[in-house]
Structure formats: structure tokens, C-alpha cells
Amino acid sequence: MLLVPATAATIDRRLTGRSPVDGRPALVLLDLDQVQQPADEVADALARFGAGRFADVRQLAPERPEAPDMDGLSLLSDLMPQVQKALDSGDASQRQALKAEVDAVLASMPEAPAGRDQPRLDGVLKAMSEALAAEDEDAKPS
Template sequence: MELNRSRQTLWKGLTVFGVGVLPLLYLTSASTVRWIALGLWLVSAGVFVAYQLRPFRFRIAADGLDLRIAGLNRLVAWAEIEAVVLHQPLPSGGRKQRAASVLLVPATASTIDRRLTGRSPVDGRAALVLLDLDQVQQPPGEVAAALAHFGGSRFADVRQRAPERSDAPGAPDMEALSLLSSLTPRVQKAIDSGDASQRQALKAEVDAALAKLSEASAGRDQPRLDGVLKAMSDALATEDEDTKPS
């Protein structure tokens, strides 16, 4: 399998350079300073394009990884590779999740002489960061399948996905639902029993659950279930009022 470089970054960069040059042409007076600034801008654009169009090769095959990336320009045989890791850490600090990265852990007999700036998330060994998968056209799943097929036990897929938030809009609070399913038959039984002490004890339990649920749900952008608990509490209290002598 051969990976193809994505050109999205190139087109986005060219758009930025194209839009950015307009003020230099139309909003500044003709002067030596303007032409110097324009020249520097064009040189920067040229360097950017040259970097994006630099030679690239990433081929996954039975005999190893044929690479022209990360300072390598040769076939790295599987015998030189201790492990290939597909890593995607969970986002932190509210940041967007980064693209998955391909890391290569050289074997003891490897002749790879590049600086190992990465760390394998599997065992912490030094690793060479080959590329981020947002740089190529193939989806991560296809790359993982090819590495698993040809790399065998050397390949480890340790991508981590951010878990779906239980406080996402419209997401049910499973703990609250479990609590309600437990309380509902007990509340109905207490009301039907006519036992005031049983209703009072259960009302105290419902009120405590209501306070805990309201505190846990503070700030969540979702329909809360505390209204049902409040209705239970009111029903138990109403029964108490109905049984009081007039």
C-alpha cells in the first residue's frame, strides 16, 4: 500500500498568501519598502510551496517500509523495526483531538541513525515520528489495516477516542435513570400502603436524591430528571397532608 500526500494544506496556504498579498498591492503606496515587503512575501510563499511539494514516499509492503520522510530515503526492512505504533492521544484542555501519528521503534540491529524524538505509548521506548495521518489522503483505518497485515505482531494500534460525554445535549443521565427505576415502584407502594412513617422515610430519601442530582447536573446543557423526583416528593407530602385530622 502506498500513501499519497494530502494537498489540503498546500491549497489553504496558497489562499492565505494570495489574500495576504492584496493589501501590499492596493493599500500601500508605490515605494521601495512596498516592493521589499512584496518580495519577502513572495519568497515566503515560494518556500512554503517548495516544502509542501518536497519528495514524499511512504509504501507499506511485505519487505518493510519504503520511506522518503522523516529524514529517511530508503527501504527500512521489517528486521530493522521493533515496532510500528499508530498513536492518537486523547485531547486535553478542551483542545481538538490531534491526528493519529505513525511511530517507528527501531530494532537493536537497526541502522536508522535519525534522532528519535518520540516515545512509544506502549512501553515508553524511544521512537521516530514518521508522519501524522492528516498529511496523507488515506483514512487512518486503511493505514492501520495495511500496517497490521504486513507488520504482523510488530504493529500496535493504540489510538484513543474521546469518550462521548454523558452531559452532552440530549444525552440521558444513566445513573439518574437507574435511580428513578428503583424509586418509582417504591414510591407507589408507599403511597398505596397508607403508612405515614413509610412515606416520610421515603420522602427523605427522594429529597436527598433530588439534592444530589441537582448538584451533579448543575451547568449541564441537557434536560434534567429532577422534575420527576420533585413530583415524587410532592406526592408523598400530599399523602401526608391528606391523612392529617381536620
């Protein structure tokens, strides 16, 4: 819990916190991790006694990024060396076969939830597919 002093206020303590709302310096009054009561119960009491001076910013906090998808990470760790090897080989049929595999993985991935950025895994797979395709285009006669 933070106290964000008014602009002209003087407080004889060091302001070690930051307001999550606007980044202004704040005094840390209470570390809610050390409170045994449920956070909702504490917030209700602070709202009741602090009235308009209390702002529960838990709802304003940005979503924490989800834990990395371990299946996605292992997929990438398997594919990356294969893609690099195919690109280095100069073998168009190897690149085309691997591109088909990457494209199949892309096609089988679920849609990103509405309002969220496309998962990074999609972007990496698309870049792999494009790199494998670009090599084929470079090999074609003009």
C-alpha cells in the first residue's frame, strides 16, 4: 500500500515507492505480501475507511506475460537447427520439405485470443517459412 503525497506536501520520510497509476514518488506504508488477511478483504477495509483517497490499482495492473509454452520452446529448439542446416545446404528440395513442415505446424496452431497480440511463436515460425521460401526464390532464374 502506497501513500502518494500531494504536490506541495512535505513528508519527512524517503519516498521509495512509485505510484502504479502515474509513476509519482510514493511512501510504502504496507507491504501486502506480509498481511495474513486476503487482499480483497484488506482492499475493502481501505476503501471503506479511505473513501475516495484509496485507489485499488490491482485491476489497472498490466497482465503478467504467460509462462513460456514449453511445447513451443521445444518445437523451436528442434526446428531451428534443421532450418539453419537446410538454409546452409543449398538443397532446394530439403528447404521445400522443411518449409512444408513449418507451414503445417503454423496451420495447426490455435488462433490467438481476441484482443491479444499474436503469440511470438507464430512470428518465429512465419519467419522460418519465409526464409526457406526466400532461398527458393533466390535460386530461380530471372
